[in-house]
Amino acid sequence: MATDPEADTVELPPVPTFGRGRPQRAAQRIHPRRIAAGHLKLYGQLRGWALAADGKTRAGRLAALALGTLTAYRVGHQDPRALALGAAAYGVAAWRAGRPVPPTREELQRRFLLGVRELIGDRPGIHLRELYDSFQARPAAAHLDDARLRAVIDQCGLTVHRSLRIGTVTGKSGIKLADVEALLSPEKEETPLSDVDAGQGSPEGAVEPTQTHVEPPVEQP
Structure with a gap:
């Protein structure tokens, strides 16, 4: 990615997220880390969808997931080609979901x-x-x-x-x-002092300390 030194904003050197070589190509390669990242993302979305509901809705979603898993297992056991196609489709979906997010x-x-x-x-x-x-x-x-x-x-x-x-x-x-x-590691800004700490008067509505009034002693005749 070229950078114009006379422009108002400057693009910093990109860093490849997956693979080696130029960042634009490295990020698009079929890399195991990208597929693994996409798998975790898809799993998190599916888990969040199943657990987001409450009560009967959550139980229904979990039952649907279990039924779908059992059906996929039976189809794959009967026809290995369907299992291979399903695995390939999921790999493509995981690769697409693992697309790196451009850094800020x-x-x-x-x-x-x-x-x-x-x-x-x-x-x-x-x-x-x-x-x-x-x-x-x-x-x-x-x-x-x-x-x-x-x-x-x-x-x-x-x-x-x-x-x-x-x-x-x-x-x-x-x-x-x-x-x-x-x-x-920039230094943290000091917390500003409050009005009372800065030596100013008490804020409006503050409770003033009560003073104890002592009655003078009564002299005996």
């Missing part, structure tokens, strides 16, 4: 930041040249040139330092590990 922009940004952190390792940062070469060597980002990768870095909010020292190499622009960690 926030998820793509997080994947990119995780990839940068993995490339940095235990070093204080990484130079841009090494970052570009490492990403372009992967099939998911092989179609992105330096300008497009730089646009992705800016879109993720990373700061590019003009001179970053890593080991004995200095004088090259790069990204610090601290900046990546800050974007992956």
